Amino acid sequence: MKFSRTASANWKGTGMEGQGTVSTQSTTLNKAQLSFKTRFADGVGTNPEELIGAAHAGCFTMKLSFVLAEKGFTADNLDTQAKVTFEDGKITAIHLDLTATIPSITEEAFQAAALEAKQNCPVSQLLNAEITLSAKLV
Template sequence: MKRNATAVWEGSLKEGAGHLTTQSGILNNTQYSFKSRFEEGTGTNPEELVAAAHSGCFTMQLSAFITEGGFEIDSIETKCVINLEEGKIVSSSLVVNAKIKGISNETFQELVTKAEKNCPISKLLNTEISSEATLM
């Protein structure tokens, strides 16, 4: 399986602007700029997209492990915060809130750690990855 996205940029870093388009078309000429990345401008930015990718990938991996364990999922919500410092992503923090029938907190935490280490985006990122999970 291969997936793709295309970025187009016009102009200088600070005054220019770009747009992103994904293979699926979900992002279609979606705006991004210096302001949307480093200030509070309109549009998306690469770090926000990495956060979306990591939270989505991790949540799917966690659901697979929970299902393999024979537990029933009511819901899993994962927020990912990407920390960019001095031009480098230095961490990805995952905060998980889940409702799972019949699972102990100990088993849940073990599966969260397993998903954190094994989702494809976690494996891609060469940075510190942490997670905080609450079973509700």
């Protein structure tokens, strides 16, 4: 399977005083505000780091559901938070924090499936950062 998706950004002004928008093909983001404040302080809008975190959390969680299905399990619930660390001008680390409810799975099988999903989700494979995982079965 091969497909492409698009996203766009627009920026006006300087890095600190300017502002911009980001949009996605699906229009889930449609000229979402982007600025120095939304990236480096608190402000209404988004920033590249949280978008990468959302993409990684979504990709990992979906990949895990496929891995579980291949092993004969269906999750009742998978919740993943991604913490993206920006340091010295680059993204250095992403920590995935997973909480899962999966009937009849052993802790060992759960941890193996989570690790497989972390290593093989397309976003994990794309990123040049340390990727860590905490996985808790409830």
